[in-house]
């Protein structure tokens with residue numbers, strides 16, 4: 001039996017937080033390391049809620065600790081949960097689309113790892129890029145119906161899983177508006193994955209005070225903060241950085257941080273900005289699964305050229321309606 005607080009590193013082994021699924025039951029007590037102390041964070045049977053993941057991401061926490069004698073069983077249980085989640089999604093999308101679901105699970109782990117790292121490591125970006133290329137090639141090869149994108153979407157509103165939703169939506173929108181080249185789609189997907197990287201690193205203390213001046217400043221600056229942090233990494237190219245910088249710019253010039261107008265905004269940034277708003281509205285309305293997609297579609301339809309490029313939007317709306325318009329998430333999940 002390990003106490004609630006311990007200073008004895010001999011009692012623990014670490015396990016990567018990126019592998020521990022959000023909102024899933026923990027099979028052992030878990031600890032976080034603060035300074036040289038191990039502090040009990042959650043008990044066996046508890047869930048780690050999404051806001052804690054955002055906190056860990058902003059604090060660059062990437063490991064949990066489990067008592068040595070329990071670690072093996074804990075890691076096995078985590079693997080088992082991952083498999084169960086994959087099977088539940090495969091059941092919805094069909095066996096022929098299993099590779100899509102499995103690759104999404106791998107990408108999710110890499111995205112969490114990338115976000116939890118204090119500095120984005122080249123190794124993580126390399127792995128992620130390879131997974132993304134493979135994912136795009138599978139999608140191009142299988143050409144699945146648009147509802148696949150709704151079925152693989154996440155209901156966990158952590159910054160990492162929101163980013164994955166935005167990346168998948170952007171891929172669907174990109175292909176629906178005539179982008180076919182793998183390299184272009186790869187830039188689009190990577191830009192969407194990292195669009196809120198700067199926001200992820202805003203301290204929780206600031207994010208918790210949405211009426212403060214510090215919050216307003218951090219939000220205005222997050223696209224460029226993301227660019228500054230990401231550009232240190234040579235594998236993150238200029239196109240990806242443009243998407244991160246411009247994902248809050250609006251067609252009529254009232255966005256931020258620069259107030260760019262119309263076609264001065266990079267085409268792929270326009271796509272990601274639509275995907276971002278769509279997923280944000282879905283997440284805000286996710287308690288009502290019967291109408292969340294319809295509500296988000298309406299928000300886009302009402303735009304009339306203010307936020308979004310009026311030439312792109314109708315084609316994107318067609319794709320969303322095909323994929324999400326009649327989809328109702330009813331997959332069983334313990335935490336929902």
Ligand SMILES: [Fe+2]
Nearest residue numbers: 195196199247
């Ligand atoms: Fe953002």
